[in-house]
Amino acid sequence: MSNQRPILVMSNVILDDVQYPDGALHPRTLGGAAVYAAAAASMWWGQIGIVAGVGSDFDETAGAALARYGIRREGLIVRDANTIQSKLIYQADGERSETPVYGPDHFARLQLTPADIPDVLLPAAGTYIFRDEWPDFWSAFQSSRKYLGTVMWELQGDAAQAHSLSSITSLFRQVDLFSLNIAEAHRLLGISAPESIVTQLIGAGAPVVVLRMGGDGAVVSNGREQLHVKPPPSPVVDVTGGGNAFCGGFLAGWCQRLGDLAHASRCAAASAALTLAQHGLPSSIIRRDLLRLYDTTGISRHSLSFDRTPYL
Numbered sequence: 001m002s003n004q005r006p007i008l009v010m011s012n013v014i015l016d017d018v019q020y021p022d023g024a025l026h027p028r029t030l031g032g033a034a035v036y037a038a039a040a041a042s043m044w045w046g047q048i049g050i051v052a053g054v055g056s057d058f059d060e061t062a063g064a065a066l067a068r069y070g071i072r073r074e075g076l077i078v079r080d081a082n083t084i085q086s087k088l089i090y091q092a093d094g095e096r097s098e099t100p101v102y103g104p105d106h107f108a109r110l111q112l113t114p115a116d117i118p119d120v121l122l123p124a125a126g127t128y129i130f131r132d133e134w135p136d137f138w139s140a141f142q143s144s145r146k147y148l149g150t151v152m153w154e155l156q157g158d159a160a161q162a163h164s165l166s167s168i169t170s171l172f173r174q175v176d177l178f179s180l181n182i183a184e185a186h187r188l189l190g191i192s193a194p195e196s197i198v199t200q201l202i203g204a205g206a207p208v209v210v211l212r213m214g215g216d217g218a219v220v221s222n223g224r225e226q227l228h229v230k231p232p233p234s235p236v237v238d239v240t241g242g243g244n245a246f247c248g249g250f251l252a253g254w255c256q257r258l259g260d261l262a263h264a265s266r267c268a269a270a271s272a273a274l275t276l277a278q279h280g281l282p283s284s285i286i287r288r289d290l291l292r293l294y295d296t297t298g299i300s301r302h303s304l305s306f307d308r309t310p311y312l
Helices: 034-042 057-065 106-109 133-149 161-171 180-191 194-203 244-254 261-276 286-295
Strands: 007-009 014-019 025-031 048-055 076-080 083-090 096-100 126-131 148-155 177-181 211-212 218-221 225-230 298-303
Touching: 007 034, 007 244, 007 298, 025 034, 025 057, 034 048, 034 261, 048 057, 048 083, 057 096, 076 106, 096 106, 106 180, 148 244, 161 180, 161 225, 177 180, 177 244, 180 194, 194 218, 211 244, 218 261, 225 261, 225 286, 244 261, 261 286, 261 298
Parallel strands: 007 048, 007 126, 014 083, 048 076, 126 148, 148 177, 177 211
Antiparallel strands: 014 025, 083 096, 211 218, 218 225, 225 298
């Protein structure tokens, strides 16, 4: 494993104060898209590095929780006294609100671009990014692209708006894998049928689309074949981070077997199922359960035949 190129995860590390519909509160829980994606990727890949802005309080508040996954720390860059902290409130209908405790200016100060990736982590086997269309990020991304390996872009939820469609699709040519959930896809495209969503995104230039549908699984397509991924049987205790874990598992599975949609999908589904099975992050000692869930993930496959004709 020592010579293995790392998979990098670029997003936020967040300490969440999570409140559930029944009033239960889980304070200062280590989370954020970066942590859930990295923990999931570490189930399948030996070298994982998080690239994120943190506070000088990180080691004291969350360092031990992160260490158990063996995640490399060179990309954790101190930008403030405090790590991002959010108040995450779940409603009974499944919706949630997320409010940064230290305010939007603090949140913005801790954002990084690919220019901040330490040289020791490059070149990478793959890179997961959870991002909107922030121009500074994508400008730096373009300069660093050749060092980032296979790139998976999980669209940041608040960026999924119809007026952003053109700018989002213009970035497809820079990434290898693109993921969003079905609610985000509806806001972005104005349609709800999974097959139509995938067809339009592939037609707009996305090389591979990973459409996440919660309990209904996922639809994955490269334009030549389309898979419907059925989640493995597993309890759902806490949905926080499930989508990020799915993407982290998918990218790691893809890096294991480049181009193998079914293998990456099974890795993704197993990682997500383990993440959903308890509050917070899954245990780091999970190999037997992980392989059992991998083997029980349902995959149905369909051949496709259509040209890439831009949707816009």
